Amino acid sequence: xASTQSIQNPGGLGSFPSIKTALAVITGVMMLVDLYxxxxxxxxxxxxxxxxxxxxxxVPVAIMSFLAFFVVFLGSLMYLIKRTPKWDAIAHxxxxxxxVFVTLALITGIIWARPVWxxxxxxxxxxxxxxxxxxxxxxxxxxxxxxxxxxxxxxxxAVMGIVGFVDxxxxxxxxxxxxxxxPSPVVGPFAQADALDGTMALVLLYxxxxxxxxxAYMVMERIELRNxxxxxxxxxxxxxxxxx
Amino acid sequence: MTAPATEAxxxxxxxxxYGEWPVxxxxxxxxxxxxxxxxxxxxxxxxxxxxxxxxxxxxxxxxSIAVAGHNLRTRPDEVRRRIGVVGHRSLLYDDMTCRExxxxxxxxxxxxxxxxxVDEVLEKVGLSNRADHRVRTLSNGMQKRAAIARAILHxxxxxxxxxxxxxxxxxxxxxxxxxxxxxxxxxxxxxxxTHDLDLGLSWGHQAGVLRGGKVHLQDNNxxxxxxxxNIRQAVAEALKGC
Amino acid sequence: xxxxxxxxxxxxxKDILLELRSRDLVVSxxxxxxxxxxxxxxxxxNAPGRAEQLAxxxxxSAFAFSAILAMNRAFxxxxxxxxxxxxxxxxxxxxxxxxxxxxxxxxxxxxxxxALLPVYAVMLDFSALTFTLVLTIFLGTLGFAxxxxxxxxxxxxxxxxxxxxxxxxxPVVLPVIIAAVEASTRAVGGExxxxxxxxxxxxxxxxxxxxxxxxxxxxxxxxE
Numbered sequence: 001x002a003s004t005q006s007i008q009n010p011g012g013l014g015s016f017p018s019i020k021t022a023l024a025v026i027t028g029v030m031m032l033v034d035l036y037x038x039x040x041x042x043x044x045x046x047x048x049x050x051x052x053x054x055x056x057x058x059v060p061v062a063i064m065s066f067l068a069f070f071v072v073f074l075g076s077l078m079y080l081i082k083r084t085p086k087w088d089a090i091a092h093x094x095x096x097x098x099x100v101f102v103t104l105a106l107i108t109g110i111i112w113a114r115p116v117w118x119x120x121x122x123x124x125x126x127x128x129x130x131x132x133x134x135x136x137x138x139x140x141x142x143x144x145x146x147x148x149x150x151x152x153x154x155x156x157x158a159v160m161g162i163v164g165f166v167d168x169x170x171x172x173x174x175x176x177x178x179x180x181x182x183p184s185p186v187v188g189p190f191a192q193a194d195a196l197d198g199t200m201a202l203v204l205l206y207x208x209x210x211x212x213x214x215x216a217y218m219v220m221e222r223i224e225l226r227n228x229x230x231x232x233x234x235x236x237x238x239x240x241x242x243x244x
Numbered sequence: 245m246t247a248p249a250t251e252a253x254x255x256x257x258x259x260x261x262y263g264e265w266p267v268x269x270x271x272x273x274x275x276x277x278x279x280x281x282x283x284x285x286x287x288x289x290x291x292x293x294x295x296x297x298x299x300x301x302x303x304x305x306x307x308s309i310a311v312a313g314h315n316l317r318t319r320p321d322e323v324r325r326r327i328g329v330v331g332h333r334s335l336l337y338d339d340m341t342c343r344e345x346x347x348x349x350x351x352x353x354x355x356x357x358x359x360x361x362v363d364e365v366l367e368k369v370g371l372s373n374r375a376d377h378r379v380r381t382l383s384n385g386m387q388k389r390a391a392i393a394r395a396i397l398h399x400x401x402x403x404x405x406x407x408x409x410x411x412x413x414x415x416x417x418x419x420x421x422x423x424x425x426x427x428x429x430x431x432x433x434x435x436x437x438t439h440d441l442d443l444g445l446s447w448g449h450q451a452g453v454l455r456g457g458k459v460h461l462q463d464n465n466x467x468x469x470x471x472x473x474n475i476r477q478a479v480a481e482a483l484k485g486c
Numbered sequence: 487x488x489x490x491x492x493x494x495x496x497x498x499x500k501d502i503l504l505e506l507r508s509r510d511l512v513v514s515x516x517x518x519x520x521x522x523x524x525x526x527x528x529x530x531x532n533a534p535g536r537a538e539q540l541a542x543x544x545x546x547s548a549f550a551f552s553a554i555l556a557m558n559r560a561f562x563x564x565x566x567x568x569x570x571x572x573x574x575x576x577x578x579x580x581x582x583x584x585x586x587x588x589x590x591x592x593x594x595x596x597x598x599x600x601a602l603l604p605v606y607a608v609m610l611d612f613s614a615l616t617f618t619l620v621l622t623i624f625l626g627t628l629g630f631a632x633x634x635x636x637x638x639x640x641x642x643x644x645x646x647x648x649x650x651x652x653x654x655x656x657p658v659v660l661p662v663i664i665a666a667v668e669a670s671t672r673a674v675g676g677e678x679x680x681x682x683x684x685x686x687x688x689x690x691x692x693x694x695x696x697x698x699x700x701x702x703x704x705x706x707x708x709x710e
Contacts, residue, residue: 080706135657142653146644150263156640159703160654163636166699167658170692174661177684178668233264241266241457299575302710321577335572337500337563339507351496352576378507379567394572 020224023217030210042203051115054108056204060211062105062130068098068215069137069165076161079154085230088154091161093222095140097215102134125175132171136164251310252277252402252433253298258307260293267293269457271307275402275450280424280434282448284441284479289454291437292332295406298435299329312401325353328395331406334387335394338380342371342390345379346397353398365393370419384411392420396427403427405436409443421447441479451475453482490585493578497586498593504563505594512594515556519602522548523609532610541610542670546663548602549627553595554652557634560591561642580705584635588700591638592631599623618673618682625689626666632693633659636700639707665689 038056045052075091078084109127110120121127140160147153251274258271267290275281285291296302298309300316300323308315314322329335336345343362350358366372369389379387388411395403403424409417424434424447437454438444445451452459462478505511526532526544564570573583603623607614634655641651669685679686 080703132657132660139653139657143640143644143650146646146650147640148643148645152643155706155709156644159636159640159707162703163633163658163696163699166695167661170661170688170695174664174688177688178664237261237264237266240264241269296710301571301575321579324575324577327575329575331568331571333568333571335568337504337569338567339504339563340500344503348496348500349572349576352493352573352578354492354577 017224020217020220023213023220027210027213027217030213034207034210037203037206042200043197048116051112054112056207058105058108058112059204060208061101061108063208064211064215065098065101065105065130065133067212068094068101068219069133069168071219072098072137072140072161073165076158076165079158080162085154088158089223089226090219091158092144092154093219093226095137095157095161096222097218099134099137099141100218101215102130102137105130106134123175123179125172125179128175129168129172132175133168136160136167140164251275252279252312253435254310255298256308258294258297258309259305260290260297260302261305266457268297268304271458273452273459275433275435277433278428278431279449280428280436280447281450281452282444283435283437283452283454283459284439284444284483285437285454286483290457291454292406294454294459295329295331295404295435295437298402299327299331299404300324301329325398326401328398328400328403329406330388330391330395330404330408332410334379334391336379336387336390339378341376341378342366342382342393343375345390346394349394349397355398361397365397368396368419368423369393370416385413385416388412389416389419392423396423401432403432403434403436405434407437407439409438409440417443441476445476445479451479453479455482490579490582493576493582494586494589497573497583498590501563501587501590502593511556511559512598515552515594515598516601518555519548519552519598520605522551523602523606527609534611537611538674539671541606541612542667542674544610545606545670546626546667548606549595549599549623550630550656550659550663552598552602553627553630553634554655556595556598557591557630557638557655558641558648558651560587560635560638565642574708580708581701583708584701584704587639588631588635591635592628595627595631596624599627612674613676616673616676618677618679619670621679622666622669622673622682622686622689625686625693626662629662629689629693629696630659632696632700636696636704636707639704662689662692665692 034056038053042053042056044050071094072091075087075094079087079091109130113122113127114120140157143160144153144157147156253273253275255271255273258268258273260268271294273281273294283291283294293302297304298311300320308317309323310316311323312326314326316323336342337348340348343366346362346365347358350362355361363372363375366375369392371386371389371393374382374386379390382390388408392408395405408420412420427434428449436444436447451462453462454460460482462475462482523544526547530540530544532540532544561570564573603614606612634651637651637654637658641647641654644650665685665688669682669689672682672685
């Protein structure tokens with residue numbers, strides 16, 4: 001029967017336990033190796049010392065959040081055009097993971113900024129844009145949960161997912177231009193830290209791939225969770241239909 | 245060009261659910277020209293949802309709707325031009341007068357030379373002497389009559405009435421009854437929902453019960469129309485099962 | 487194009503008529519706008535000589551908060567007796583509904599700003615009547631109205647709508663605020679059109695982009 005099928009496969013995305021398990025194992029192993037590489041293999045920065053190691057988390061996490069919001073944008077666009085729940089599921093999952101990642105990026109950024117720039121916070125363009133990004137996607141999640149019902153929440157969120165993403169480059173350039181006329185009061189030795197030696201670059205690259213896997217795994221896990229929720233809803237739905 | 249449609253309203257395979265709540269499923273409906281279809285149904289059976297779908301306000305999940313041969317999905321504005329709606333809310337602005345509200349809607353519908361038409365519908369619902377009063381100052385019954393005037397303003401082919409008797413006094417009910425009779429005599433159609441069995445059966449040409457997400461039409465093969473006692477019994481029976 | 491303009495004007499006429507009857511939007515936002523300036527004056531310790539530096543920032547903070555207040559009300563009257571539903575079941579395109587509501591908000595906000603500007607100019611001691619400043623205000627307010635109308639239509643249906651609108655609105659219009667403050671600073675400083683640099687084009691790009699995107703997504707927001 002079609003209804004049994006739809007119970008197993010509510011979002012139309014299919015179930016992927018084997019891929020997900022494989023991803024979980026790979027991500028876990030890669031994470032452990034990454035930790036080893038970051039703390040045991042990568043050389044200590046001559047100027048900044050051990051704090052510099054936060055860099056191997058900070059950069060991949062920040063870049064992954066950009067990727068996440070790009071996925072949100074695509075998912076939102078496709079959801080409005082196609083109106084199939086699977087696109088909303090992808091956008092929703094990606095947004096939640098993206099907000100976690102961008103939060104981590106901000107926190108690691110602050111940890112980094114204190115010793116390097118001698119301040120917890122500076123209105124530097126990348127930092128400012130990241131903060132605005134955080135605000136936009138928190139609003140994305142808020143409008144989804146404050147909407148009168150689930151389908152409206154999905155549409156409102158998709159609207160924010162599109163408008164917010166289109167806005168990001170404008171935010172970035174406005175902050176960069178704004179910055180160029182209001183020079184930063186603190187000029188840290190950022191240039192020196194930028195120069196990575198070979199091992200550092202390799203560890204960073206590895207860290208990058210690790211977080212890419214981590215991102216994929218988290219998104220899949222979130223979509224599965226939503227599929228389960230929807231399967232439950234679908235069961236109640238069929239019961240209500242036949243009950244009358 | 246208007247396609248020579250055999251039915252005023254034709255709906256096929258309508259499905260609508262709100263999240264996990266199914267409201268309508270596999271619903272078929274057709275209303276011939278010049279007839280009134282009266283829909284009965286328990287609270288929450290989906291009467292209002294069905295009317296809101298036909299009014300183009302709510303989008304069905306599945307199914308197709310045609311009004312006077314125009315498909316809702318491909319020509320929504322053609323359908324909207326041919327439909328008049330009286331719902332639970334008046335859709336009028338409290339701080340504008342009856343006449344201003346009607347002129348506003350006439351302009352939205354692009355009616356040419358709307359002044360005499362506005363006067364005409366105000367006369368029809370018996371609000372001529374209140375035309376320049378703000379809607380806020382009118383009684384509930386008068387607001388409902390103003391809403392009816394708004395719905396018939398653009399001379400739609402199909403009038404959708406959701407429990408129109410609510411809030412109306414006896415005089416207003418008889419005004420509405422006369423209006424509906426004229427309406428169907430002129431070859432236009434009406435779909436209305438009501439909880440008032442007597443009123444519904446005296447106004448309708450066809451009676452249906454909305455139950456289990458579908459419309460169950462009650463037979464009216466004999467010439468007595470739907471006033472016959474057999475229909476009355478059938479409707480009452482169908483409602484009891486809910 | 488003509489088919490689009492007529493319903494837009496009908497909607498604007500309706501909203502202006504309602505505003506003339508009740509006057510609850512423009513007047514209350516005006517009073518609020520004055521309060522904001524008084525508060526900022528003390529909060530920022532606006533001493534003589536600093537005014538020209540601080541004035542643009544105070545100006546746009548006041549305009550942005552006033553915009554939020556005005557936009558929060560944009561759809562309230564259409565909700566009361568189902569006026570919005572009436573619009574949606576009329577043969578009027580969603581683009582026309584969006585543009586009508588956005589134009590109304592633009593007119594109301596420009597009116598409010600036109601009334602506030604001379605008062606601000608006196609209080610904060612800067613010259614208001616320059617072409618560049620007026621142009622900046624117009625472009626910035628257009629951006630507020632376009633984005634604000636979209637988010638207001640969403641916020642009015644959510645729980646705690648008064649909070650939802652600023653949460654959605656401020657992060658997105660941030661570029662407009664930055665650019666408008668920068669352009670205004672130069673305009674107040676007596677720069678010509680060319681002297682405003684890339685700030686006006688930045689607002690222009692923002693306005694144009696969202697004038698395309700917002701009506702498109704508005705149709706989905708209105709769907710039931």
